[in-house]
Amino acid sequence: MDEETRLIHAGAVDSLRAKTVSPPVQRGSTVLLPNAKALYDGTLGYGRAGLSAQFALMDALAELEGATAAQLYPSGLAAVTAAIMAVLKAGDHLLVVDTVYQPVRYFCDRVLSRFGVAVQYYDARLDAAGVLALATPATRAILLESPGSLSFEMQDMAALAAAARARGILTIADNTWGAGLLVKPLAQGVDISVQALTKYVCGHSDVFLGSVATADPATGALIKASVADHGWSVAPDDAYQALRGLRTLSTRLARHGETGLTVARWLADQPEVLTVLHPALPGAPGHALWTRDYSGTCGLFGVVLQPGSPARVEALLDALEIFGLGFSWGGFESLAISCDPQLTSRTVAVDYGGPLMRLHIGLEAPADLIADLRRALDAYSA
Ligand SMILES: Cc1ncc(COP(=O)(O)O)c(C=O)c1O
Structure with missing residues (x-):
């Protein structure tokens, strides 16, 4: 073969040469498939869905959150908006805690409104009955953040989740303050736990990353499909940094x-x-x-x-x-x-x-x- 061709294929990795403590950082958009059948048999066929480091991080986060699955996003804000988009449709009504992280409010006001989703902000000091009193027959989800951004109002997640579930309403919690470790929203009955991994998980003020986790397989399927449909993808090096942050x-x-x-x-x-x-x-x-x-x-x-x-x-x-x-x-x-x-x-x-x-x-x-x-x-x- 000509040297030009040899340069393209020399040093290709067939298998891992050594087992390290942390996963290898596979950088790849293209995934090489073993044979023609594998092109269309549902085998992981494209790097956008994640490779070794991203999958290791998703597994670790699912364990941390007590979830059946966790998905990754390129920022915490993207994770919050993606969780909302995964479960809402035109005509739905969303209740959002008034102390929500401010850019989420911009998303609700500028984007959701264009897609026919009505948003109502509720006072973070309301109890579960007070919040549910604001629900309409169209209310599909409640987005809560506890403690609230900037002013740290605590919400009774368990009471809110139980009252919402009784009305067929999903709860989504921004769990960034708890970092997946200090409190377990899913164990409290919350349907979807979102984190800006950018904060404590990555821990060094140098990476943007977000996650969405759920313990309910049906909700998990919606979220996973939405990741694929929107084309969300995170870099292997960023996933690796988050995984490294998790260890400490x-x-x-x-x-x-x-x-x-x-x-x-x-x-x-x-x-x-x-x-x-x-x-x-x-x-x-x-x-x-x-x-x-x-x-x-x-x-x-x-x-x-x-x-x-x-x-x-x-x-x-x-x-x-x-x-x-x-x-x-x-x-x-x-x-x-x-x-x-x-x-x-x-x-x-x-x-x-x-x-x-x-x-x-x-x-x-x-x-x-x-x-x-x-x-x-x-x-x-x-
Ligand atoms: C509570 C909360 N959620 C989400 C985010 C968004 O995270 P990111 O900066 O990774 O988009 C932030 C960022 O400050 C935050 O404070």
Whole structure:
């Protein structure tokens, strides 16, 4: 054969040469099939559906979530919107918690509306009966997030799931705060558990990935078909990073949670702080539900400051030296954002009593984080 041809085929892998602890990262769009029959017999025939690393991650996530199957998406937002699209059709009605991650609201308002799905936002403080009272004969699903984005309202997932199921309504939970480890929505009766793996599972602020898991085979079939129909696909290297993150998830979460509580307790005693919105903090809103349902906490919570101007909040954030200013969370580093500019898009206006900040507590030493926050609170009161 000519060298040009040999260059194309030299070094082709026929089988794995050695078994490693982690799966090989197979990069491939084309999958070579063993014979002509296999082209059409349902054998995995194309790399878009995933290869070794993606399948290993899907299996691991299914186990973590207590699911029969988990699917992957190129971001957490894509996972939420894909879960919705998999189970809804024109004419359906969707109830969405008002504290939902803000870009999901944009999807509901801009995209679902174009496809004839009606959306109603409900107050995160409503109990299950209150939420179900908003359901119509067309309500097909309830999208909940507990604790809620930015303001950390806890929802009784088990009660909501049971009440919804009794009416033939599906529940979809954004389980990113629990990271698949701290709470088990599917065991609570929720039909679909969604995660932004971008946060704690990947854990290093450098990968976008999402997952959708369910324990119900019929719902699982809908979700799987929808992945194929929409052409969702994730890169093997990203799946590998998520799988690697899973191996240390429980250790990292324990540290995030412990330092987070240390910082939260300290903040609660500071004169510039009105309230700390941390479900794992005794006395905080939602603490009873957290105690009942959660095995631990992560490092993400809210802080309500004593009333002060937006300029003072900016002075506080600008005084931080260790905390970065940035959206997202779940990485090894501490982050802070102001929340009030995002709250204006909510349907229910809640007065938290002062400016709301969100902190993500990373893996730094607690004393250094506290010193950083003390400097920042001085700037707030200056
Ligand atoms: C609760 C929640 N769900 C979903 C997402 C979306 O994840 P991604 O950034 O991977 O799209 C985020 C991102 O901040 C989030 O906070």
